[in-house]
Amino acid sequence: MQSLDVILREQKIFEGLREEDHKLIAGCAFNTHFEANQYIFREGENADTFYIIRYGTVGLELRNPKGGIITVQTLREGDVLGWSWLFEPYRWTYDAHAISMVRAVALDGRCLRTKCDHDHTLGYELMRRFAHIMVERLQATRMQVLDLYA
Amino acid sequence: MLEQELVFEPTVAEPMLPEVFRIQRVKHESYDTFTLILEPSNGRESFPFKAGQFNMLYVYGVGEVPISISGDPNQPEMLVHTTRAVGTVTKAMSELKRGDVIGIRGPFGSSWPIQEAEHHDVVFVAGGIGLAPLRPALYEIIARREKYGRIVLLYGTRSPDDILYHDELEQWRARFDLEVYVTVDYADKSWRGNVGVVTNLIPKAPFDPQHTVALVCGPEVMMRFTAIEFLKRGVSPTSLYLTMERNMKCAIGFCGHCQLGGYFICKDGPVFTYEQMQTLLSLWEV
Numbered sequence: 001m002q003s004l005d006v007i008l009r010e011q012k013i014f015e016g017l018r019e020e021d022h023k024l025i026a027g028c029a030f031n032t033h034f035e036a037n038q039y040i041f042r043e044g045e046n047a048d049t050f051y052i053i054r055y056g057t058v059g060l061e062l063r064n065p066k067g068g069i070i071t072v073q074t075l076r077e078g079d080v081l082g083w084s085w086l087f088e089p090y091r092w093t094y095d096a097h098a099i100s101m102v103r104a105v106a107l108d109g110r111c112l113r114t115k116c117d118h119d120h121t122l123g124y125e126l127m128r129r130f131a132h133i134m135v136e137r138l139q140a141t142r143m144q145v146l147d148l149y150a
Numbered sequence: 151m152l153e154q155e156l157v158f159e160p161t162v163a164e165p166m167l168p169e170v171f172r173i174q175r176v177k178h179e180s181y182d183t184f185t186l187i188l189e190p191s192n193g194r195e196s197f198p199f200k201a202g203q204f205n206m207l208y209v210y211g212v213g214e215v216p217i218s219i220s221g222d223p224n225q226p227e228m229l230v231h232t233t234r235a236v237g238t239v240t241k242a243m244s245e246l247k248r249g250d251v252i253g254i255r256g257p258f259g260s261s262w263p264i265q266e267a268e269h270h271d272v273v274f275v276a277g278g279i280g281l282a283p284l285r286p287a288l289y290e291i292i293a294r295r296e297k298y299g300r301i302v303l304l305y306g307t308r309s310p311d312d313i314l315y316h317d318e319l320e321q322w323r324a325r326f327d328l329e330v331y332v333t334v335d336y337a338d339k340s341w342r343g344n345v346g347v348v349t350n351l352i353p354k355a356p357f358d359p360q361h362t363v364a365l366v367c368g369p370e371v372m373m374r375f376t377a378i379e380f381l382k383r384g385v386s387p388t389s390l391y392l393t394m395e396r397n398m399k400c401a402i403g404f405c406g407h408c409q410l411g412g413y414f415i416c417k418d419g420p421v422f423t424y425e426q427m428q429t430l431l432s433l434w435e436v
């Protein structure tokens with residue numbers, strides 16, 4: 001079985017970090033899993049952890065004003081789930097729903113946040129990488145709003 | 151030069167005269183999209199065409215529109231068109247029933263690169279109704295499966311209710327030698343599949359960019375973003391094929407109605423390489 005350190009080094013989001021950063025990140029990580037249909041987190045809850053999905057599918061869901069639930073994106077193996085741990089007020093802005101059984105590496109966002117406050121090089125690197133994911137997701141959301149297939 | 155471009159090269163005997171076809175069957179694919187299965191009513195036994203070509207469909211007394219052929223080129227005895235009802239002619243067409251007649255001119259235009267794609271991975275990307283013009287190419291390539299590398303279909307629609315050809319998608323999905331990924335823009339909880347735009351699927355799709363031919367069909371904005379993702383992965387602009395749509399009148403390169411840059415979509419297209427189209431695809435940014 002691969003160690004968490006090895007698994008995390010293979011993730012695109014952590015590629016090219018310093019040796020000490022890899023060690024530190026692995027120290028904030030643990031394996032976790034969720035049953036199909038379980039909610040990984042809910043809108044409004046404290047965002048203290050984020051996840052790298054290793055297996056399974058997660059739906060990001062929003063509640064519409066009429067009470068219905070719509071899935072706005074699905075994430076799969078290799079995708080990063082959650083960035084609200086990095087930005088105030090550190091609360092999730094949507095629900096994350098395990099559509100199938102999900103295995104993931106969870107990372108303690110609070111622990112990493114504290115390290116980033118003290119080590120700005122690491123802080124900048126993580127900020128840059130998460131900003132990239134956010135831009136990609138924003139672009140994808142814009143395309144959804146654009147109604148690409150009309 | 152211009153004179154040369156305007157030389158009339160008919161692909162059919164009487165290109166301006168519609169032939170009468172009778173509707174053998176109407177299949178409702180979704181709330182706004184339907185398939186007509188047509189048979190000739192003038193003694194003709196088959197309607198040979200190449201995957202990617204289109205016909206002009208004339209709804210008598212209403213008007214004529216270009217619609218791609220969406221049937222199997224290896225079954226030319228059946229002429230199949232899948233149409234989304236969007237305006238005057240297509241809505242009138244959606245009201246036709248079994249036994250009614252319709253006028254057909256065609257087949258016209260260029261075709262998908264079925265032969266050129268041999269020994270390559272082939273990635274189909276369809277958006278919405280764009281699966282219909284791609285389906286003949288899928289049939290052709292599946293019929294000669296051993297000549298191709300990996301075959302991947304990436305299909306995006308607005309919602310699960312917009313998905314076309316459900317039964318066939320299930321059959322294709324069940325095959326071990328095809329990879330089919332369907333994604334929708336939004337869905338309720340009953341949908342267990344992927345949510346997100348089709349371009350999101352390209353970065354992780356299983357193909358070898360150096361040995362891939364991509365066939366893309368959908369609205370222009372979707373094709374433009376799809377092309378960007380393929381280019382990012384290293385697929386060559388000459389291996390990336392798109393099908394373009396413009397209003398048409400004559401469909402034989404006479405009237406200039408469908409002109410785009412130096413091309414007549416009806417005659418030089420509708421299938422082009424991205425290399426030919428890249429400067430002509432609309433340039434606004436999201």
Ligand SMILES: Cc1cc2nc3c(=O)[nH]c(=O)nc-3n(C[C@H](O)[C@H](O)[C@H](O)COP(=O)(O)OP(=O)(O)OC[C@H]3O[C@@H](n4cnc5c(N)ncnc54)[C@H](O)[C@@H]3O)c2cc1C
Pocket residue numbers: 150204215216217218219220232233234235236237238239240241279282283394395396397398420
């Ligand atoms: C080569 C080629 C192949 C085509 N293949 C197919 C096909 O296989 N199936 C198919 O359904 N359509 C296809 N089309 C598009 C089809 O020709 C048009 O939808 C049709 O001409 C619309 O005519 P109409 O009289 O119904 O609509 P109009 O009355 O001309 O238009 C009514 C409204 O619909 C909008 N509209 C027009 N065209 C479209 C469109 N394509 N999509 C969305 N809104 C539109 C117009 O902007 C307008 O607001 C193809 C077009 C070309 C050029």
Ligand code: FES
Pocket residue numbers: 397398399400401402403404405406407408409414415416417
């Ligand atoms: S439709 Fe007349 S030139 Fe193309």
